[in-house]
Amino acid sequence: MVPTASDVNLADISLLRSTSFAPAESEPLNITIIGEVFRPGPYTVTGSARTGEAGRPGGSDGGGSVPPTVTRAIQIAGGIKPLANVRQIEIRRRTSDGLERTLGIDLWKLLREGDSSQDTILQDGDTIFVPIATALAPEEAADIAAASFSPDTIGVNIVGEVRSPGVVEIPPNTPLNQALFAAGGFTNEASTGSVELIRLNPNGTVSRREIEIDFAGGLNEETNPVLYNNDVILVGRSTLSKLSDTLDTVLNPVGKFLTIFSTPFNLFRLFE
Known part of the structure; x- marks a missing residue:
């Protein structure tokens, strides 16, 4: 009989996976992903995956030779949301003795220190919980937006007096000014002094704020904030x-x- 370990070490998981008595890597795993991902829910994962547009599940790269890991599961779930707390991700795992154990995952260590043990291999029945962050520093948000487990693009709806109104696909962490340029810029009838930003918050409320336009300024929360998926920018007409x-x-x-x-x-x- 093989006893159940009382403590789980992330580095040991990768070593155990490479042994001859580990399960086959091609076997599909049934997992659940909840929290700050674009498409939470149950998934069957095999092999490697890639992200796509925000809110759309990523596809498989085929082959199935690479065992499913935390980041690959997040990719399949459409990627992390802008306010995801990647430092305190949890894997909730039911062990053979019927108890639930929680593994702490810090993907920030993976990004900044190259600690690959944080991208641990998953097991059948695992639940991945991605919590929401209370705040993110701009430089941290930029690094996370460029990570492989973030979506490739987000959708922002720009309506009103721009030359190409509608949904604009932009990279994560794109500021307001760049999104306006992506929509073709203002029309001759536009009110160029300010726009209105409408955002659905994580708690279900809707916020509206007027933002003064400053194309000469850099990234900042007052006049050139970073946009989130499904933000709406309303450009009104001039007086x-x-x-x-x-x-x-x-x-x-x-x-x-x-x-x-x-x-x-x-x-x-x-x-x-």
């Missing part, structure tokens, strides 16, 4: 354009009435 629209609305009926008298023929028909 002059609104005034012109109002005048058109008021004067258009008058203009139509005056055309009746524009020719003798129309004037004659008025008294028929």
Whole structure:
């Protein structure tokens, strides 16, 4: 009988996996991913995977020769969300004695120190929990956005007075100014002083804030914030354009009435 280990060491997991008595790497694993990923839920994983657009599950690279790991599972679930806490990811694992044990995973160590043991190999029945971070430093957010377990692109909806309104696919960690350029820039009728940012928060609430535009400024939360997946940018019309629209609305009926008298023929028909 092989006894159950009381403590689990991440480095030992990789060593055990390479032994002759370890399960075959090609066998599919049934796992569950919850928390700050774009598509949480149960998955069957085999081999390697890749990320795609935010919210869309990543595909398999085929072969199945590489055992499923934490980052590959996250890739299949569409990648991490912008506020994911990659330092305190948990693997909840049911052992043969019926108890649940939790493994702490710090993917920040993987990114900054190259600690590959943090990208540990998964087992059938594992649950991966990605918590939400209270705050992220801009430089940390940039490094995480460039990681392989982040989505390749996010979708931002830019509506109103831009030359190419609609959903714009941009890389994670893209600031507001770059997104506006990706939409073709402002039209001649746009209010170029400020835009409105509408965001669905993790707690289900919706926030709206007016942001003053400063194309000369760098990345900052006040005038050029980083955008999140499904953000909506509303670009309004300038005061002059609104005034012109109002005048058109008021004067258009008058203009139509005056055309009746524009020719003798129309004037004659008025008294028929």
